[in-house]
Amino acid sequence: MPSPQHLSILDYTYQLPEEQIAKYPLSKRDESKLLVYKDGSITDSAYKHLHEHLPADSLLVFNNTKVVEARLLFTKSTGGAIELFCLEPGDQYADITTAMLQKGKVLWKCLVGGAKKWKSEPLAKQIDYGIKKLDLQASMVERLSDYFLIELSWDDASLSFAEVLHLAGQIPLPPYLNRLAEETDKTTYQTIYARHDGSVAAPTAGLHFTDSLFEQLAAKGIEHKFVTLHVGAGTFKPVKAATLQEHEMHAEFIDVTIGFIEDLLANLHKTIVPVGTTSLRTIESLYWLGVKELSRKSLVISHKSVASDQSLVVSGQLENKEEMALYQWDAYELPQDVAAADALQALIDWLKEKKLDRLITKTQLLVAPSYKLRIAKAIVTNFHQPQSTLLLLVAAIVGNDWRKFYDYALANNYRFLSYGDGCLLFAPES
Template identity: 65%
Template sequence: MQHPKHLSIADFNYELPDERIAKYPLAERDASKLLVYQYGDIKTHTYAHIAHYLPAKSMLVFNNTKMVEARLLFTKATGGAIEIFCLEPDVRYSDITTAMLTTQTVYWRCLIGGVKKWKSGSVLEKTIEHGSSTIVLQAKLIEKLSDCYLVQLHWNTNDSFAEVLHWAGLIPLPPYLHRQAEVSDNERYQTIYAKHDGSVAAPTAGLHFTERVLHSLTAKAITQQYVTLHVGAGTFKPV
């Protein structure tokens, strides 16, 4: 076997036709295919049977991060479209939870689609109707950073930034899906145990787990523990 230091990233390239990439999930999460390597043999099964292949009294660690609706679409007064992709809070916040719970004004590091059409200091505005409330969300381009932009986001209510994103934004789907986010993605592109807001990409390894699968793990005395590790947009970047 070749030593890892002699491997080239090109060794991991392979053909993956677009038609082999599912644009939508299966009706049942745990009906997704499971690739199993055991005793020198490779076979396929479904996630519904994953407990069968795990040793009793072992432990699985799950990431309970929750995806946020990090894509904000604005339309300029002239009709031009601007997309703000919220990556992470500015360094002035001690942690992402603090930033997500902030009200009225936040500063966020963002990627911006159509940034050449947006002058620094100018304000974009978006109105969101939620129940009996009307939220006016404003975005102001503050400065260009090394690999993204600093944006000030301000709104006229005492709702948290997490709530504003939920009502105003879209779930970021992987670019290889080649489709726009839909309402169903708010539920199906989250794990069933998602708890803490912060990810802009899904922890995809957990999307196939269901309550039925978790119960089957418990029945085999497989302990379930949780950590929170927010997934950033770097997961989409080339290696």
């Protein structure tokens, strides 16, 4: 599989009129339009009819991450406004869940709006909740190139950081909506199955699913499973470099149980359909993590069979034999001929060897043209921004036909981006 490093991002753009960006969702989630693309043909439908377009042996994979109120607004003693956008926890925490459960204080990587106005004095705000008041304080620990490390502390040690954000923060709507978050966004910008706090953006393909739609899918025998990928702000990051080689793919936390990986292994014969780009990146990452483990074992065996370390050539990501994370170009540099069943089994064996019941790690997987799907057979997804890695993912699945159905959607008044309509895309039969 050739690397997409030299792809020009200018080849993945289109004109998106402002009036076709959905600023608000429809009142009934599953009445959003659904464009179905299969074998080169386009069908107009709606999410509430999704079950009609899926084979009975399908397995849907959903991302059950929960959007947190990641924007914190402070006012300086002099009256100036400072906004903290909480991106991800400090490196000392094993995962997002651990950091979200911290009580009393926590270290967080943040973007800071109005940073030039913030010298070194702590910021403070008071929040009324019930008959109580919460005092929240933010102190700058370190300025780094891409973010600030901030210590957030609060005076009610019974509250977790997730609870503090819920009381003090605002939902971080995507910047392209160009409006302030409203009270209704706390519900509408959240899937009905969201469970695990940690995302700063919703897995938006899932926003269209309702209880009645789940019932229709189940009635047809279509199963569903859940994974967790905490969506970072990098999902909105446009590719500004001329080629992908100069673009750093954002890394995001994934959290999956060994039981899910075993279920995935047992259902490889089915039509596996991730709902959303995050779900697709998660299950495809599991494949490559398994390949990475098989490669590590192979290298260890080779290492034992040679007289000197100088005879062993490994990539930088494989030198640490205990490491289980996925980097931007791994999928293009690792062995390409590993069966999905073998890769998933290797990952299961690794977890059992480590006596772990879940895998919590980071993935930087970049899915772009030349990428070959290993687990997924189709995807349910929204319409994405021009020159984005999300659009590149779509192009990787359907090739240049992405232009065909994007042009069709634009001409037929489909609503675009997070609160907009979506599509069901089937990968060509290999």
